[in-house]
Amino acid sequence: MTDWIGKYYLIEYIQACGWAAVLAVAATLGGVVWAGALFFFTTVFGRIGRVAVAAYVQIFRNTPVLLPIYLVYFGFPMIGIVWPAAVCGCFAITLQQGAYVSEIFRGSYKSIDRNLYDAAQSIGLSGWQIFSKITVPQVIVYSLPSLGSQVVLILKDTSLLSAITVAELMMQAKRTQEATGAIYWPFLMAAAMYLFLTLFIDYFFARAQKAVRWR
């Protein structure tokens, strides 16, 4: 029994799978918060905010995510910021996903009925109250379906962090492959674990959408 666990590096794989999940959760939280901030700039700072955020979005959407990963991991130490590789990686993914998710938020914002803002003004709500009580709750709910698929992409992006020494699933698969000489099963095991994680993400977002009672 223990032979079997040892032979297939099961403990190491489960650890690596846990790491992939932690990285994905951290990058998702970072990305969503940063996207929320970007979205807030566009609604509050008018034209200047919109142009600045649009430029940011274009830059990050049109470059591969490996670019910010390398820039942060190799670049930050040169300006005196030394972070663990995993933190660098999550930060880089956060920067890029902020751009993607802010576009999701923008789309959801556009689907809110404009007339609701007349109603909100007519009952004397302030700008901040309208943003926090009318806009944000609806944007979050309208964003859930797209956000679910975006989190799957974020999980897959974490596989790139193997390029900067983070011990996530792909790194584990490569190490196992090198240690055993086997080609298929080390990678197929990683594939199975990614599949497990993505199915969990899908399930989580499906539940979240069902929990919304007002639609």
Place this chain on the structure above:
Amino acid sequence: MIEITGLKKRFGQQEILKGIDLTIEEGEVIALIGRSGCGKSTLLRCINFLEEYHAGTISMDGVELWYRCDKNGNRVRRSTAEIAACRQLMGVVFQQFNLFPHMTALQNVCLGPRYSQKVKPDLAESIGRKVLTDVGLAEKVDAYPNYLSGGQQQRVAIARALAMRAKVLLLDEITSALDPQLVGEVEDVIRNLTHEGITMILVTHSMSLAREVSHRIAFIDDGLICEIGTPEQVLDRPSSPKLNEFLSI
């Protein structure tokens, strides 16, 4: 109570309101009628400052709303806090209900008292329950708008305006988006309100409702008040050819 003088409003080059003068007494119900695009809805939106206007004044109890004069005598917008405070003097009900879909009927109704008037939560809730009961929706307090009929939604919207305990109610074609069989329940609420002596300005296409509930009717044509008077004067003995033509359609 409300005094409107020389109100002008344009969208781009097109002048929608060309100088409206109108005084509304406390407790008075006044109906605004006219063709689509004549400016009656715009007038109502200007009164609540949902539209900015370019000239003229709107005052309530002698205080000018929305704009003031700065020390050089220029006309400037009031501060956002002042504008929000002025808005609490009026409740607005819209054609499309405009209920917040993510909030229950009670939450919709309590929002204004709770957050813009800073009423304590339990008091806001009791106000909310009372006004919802007044419009006949005591059982629907926890229902979300999507699960209510159009008539029920519009009654929630009226309750939301009433919960502000405003002095004036502005009603913008509130039965136009309803199925014919649902119009009655909303009109009943309006009839009840007229007995309570609340000041109302209603934009409507329903001459029968205007005749029944209003003290005066103003016929608006091409951005001006063309004719104004009691329902009998305006609807039965119209003096201008334009009003005659409008009524005969």
